[in-house]
Amino acid sequence: MTKRLKNETFWKLIELKIGGNRLIELPCSIGKLSNLQVIDLSCTKLKLLPNTFEKLQNLNSIDYSNNALDYFPASILKLTNLTELYLQHNHITELPDEISALKKLCIFNISYNRIKK
Numbered sequence: 001m002t003k004r005l006k007n008e009t010f011w012k013l014i015e016l017k018i019g020g021n022r023l024i025e026l027p028c029s030i031g032k033l034s035n036l037q038v039i040d041l042s043c044t045k046l047k048l049l050p051n052t053f054e055k056l057q058n059l060n061s062i063d064y065s066n067n068a069l070d071y072f073p074a075s076i077l078k079l080t081n082l083t084e085l086y087l088q089h090n091h092i093t094e095l096p097d098e099i100s101a102l103k104k105l106c107i108f109n110i111s112y113n114r115i116k117k
Helices: 010-013 028-032 051-055 074-078 097-101
Strands: 015-017 038-040 060-065 083-085 107-109
Touching: 010 015, 028 051, 028 107
Parallel strands: 015 038, 038 060, 060 083, 083 107
Antiparallel strands: none
C-alpha cells in the first residue's frame, strides 16, 4: 500500500475502503490524502493510527469497527468535521472527555466494546 500512496493519483481520493484486509499499519503518508471524506478500516489488524491521521480534516465518516483497539484513538478527536464514527466490536474501555469536540457527530456506534467509564 505504501508504494501506491506515493502515486500522486491517490492524493485526489475522497473515499478509501480498505476494510477486510490484514493491514497492521497505515503509512504516515495517509495524512496527505487531504480530500478524503470517507475511510473504511473495518476488519483489519490495525491497532494504531499514524499521527498524520489527524491531518485528514475533510473526513466525515470513519469505520474502524471490528478491530482490536484497546483505546479511543486520540487523532480522531482532532477531526472536527466527522459526522459518522463506527468503533463497534473493539476492546475500548473508556471514552475521552474530549469527545465533546466532535460537535458534528450524528452517528456514533461504540457497541460491543468494554466501556467502563
